[in-house]
Amino acid sequence: DAGVIQSPRHEVTEMGQEVTLRCKPISGHDYLFWYRQTMMRGLELLIYFNNNVPIDDSGMPEDRFSAKMPNASFSTLKIQPSEPRDSAVYFCASSLQGPRQYFGPGTRLTVL
Amino acid sequence: AQRVTQPEKLLSVFKGAPVELKCNYSYSGSPELFWYVQYSRQRLQLLLRHISRESIKGFTADLNKGETSFHLKKPFAQEEDSAMYYCALIDSNYQLIWGAGTKLIIKP
Numbered sequence: 001d002a003g004v005i006q007s008p009r010h011e012v013t014e015m016g017q018e019v020t021l022r023c024k025p026i027s028g029h030d031y032l033f034w035y036r037q038t039m040m041r042g043l044e045l046l047i048y049f050n051n052n053v054p055i056d057d058s059g060m061p062e063d064r065f066s067a068k069m070p071n072a073s074f075s076t077l078k079i080q081p082s083e084p085r086d087s088a089v090y091f092c093a094s095s096l097q098g099p100r101q102y103f104g105p106g107t108r109l110t111v112l
Numbered sequence: 113a114q115r116v117t118q119p120e121k122l123l124s125v126f127k128g129a130p131v132e133l134k135c136n137y138s139y140s141g142s143p144e145l146f147w148y149v150q151y152s153r154q155r156l157q158l159l160l161r162h163i164s165r166e167s168i169k170g171f172t173a174d175l176n177k178g179e180t181s182f183h184l185k186k187p188f189a190q191e192e193d194s195a196m197y198y199c200a201l202i203d204s205n206y207q208l209i210w211g212a213g214t215k216l217i218i219k220p
Binding site for chain 2: 003004033041042044045091093100101103104105106
C-alpha cells in the first residue's frame with residue numbers, strides 16, 4: 001500500500017478563491033482525520049470520519065471550511081472563500097479502529 | 113478537560129548532550145500517550161507509545177501518572193534528531209489530542 005495519499009502537495013492561490021484538498025486513505029481503514037498545522041497553533045484536528053460519516057467537526061474553524069467523504073477511499077477538504085490566514089499545512093490521516101494513525105505527506109497551502 | 117501541554121516551542125541542544133522534551137497531560141481516565149515526530153520534508157510518523165515500553169532511535173518516554181507527564185528523553189542527542197516532536201493522548205473515541213509541538217534543534 002502506498003500509504004495515505006494527498007493532493008496537491010502544494011497549492012498557491014489568491015484570497016477569495018475556492019481551494020479543494022484531496023485525500024485517499026489506506027485501503028481498509030475506517031477512520032479518516034483532517035488536521036491543520038501552523039507554527040502558531042501546532043497541529044489541530046479539524047474533523048474526523050468513521051465509516052464515511054463525519055463524527056466530530058468541532059475543530060473546523062469557520063463555515064468557510066467543509067469536508068466530505070463520499071466513499072471509503074476518498075475525502076475532500078474545501079475552503080471557500082480562502083483567506084491568507086488559512087495558509088498552513090493540511091494533513092490527512094487514517095486508522096483502523098485503533099490509536100495508530102497513518103499520516104499523509106500533507107498539502108502546503110499558501111493563500112496570497 | 114482533556115489537554116496535552118508541551119511547554120517548550122523550541123529546544124536547542126548540542127550534539128551529544130542529553131535531550132528531554134516535556135509533555136504534560138490532563139485526562140480523566142487511564143491515558144494512552146504517544147510521541148510523533150516530523151523530520152524536515154517528511155510526513156508525521158509515530159515515534160513511540162507508552163504501552164509498548166520501547167526505545168526507538170534511542171528515545172524513551174515513561175508515563176508518570178503522579179506528575180501527569182510523558183517526557184521524551186534521549187541520553188545523547190544526534191544531529192539527525194532535529195525535527196518537530198508532538199505529544200498526543202488518545203481519548204475513548206480513538207481521537208488524538210495533540211500538544212502544540214516542540215521543535216528540536218541539535219547543534220553540531
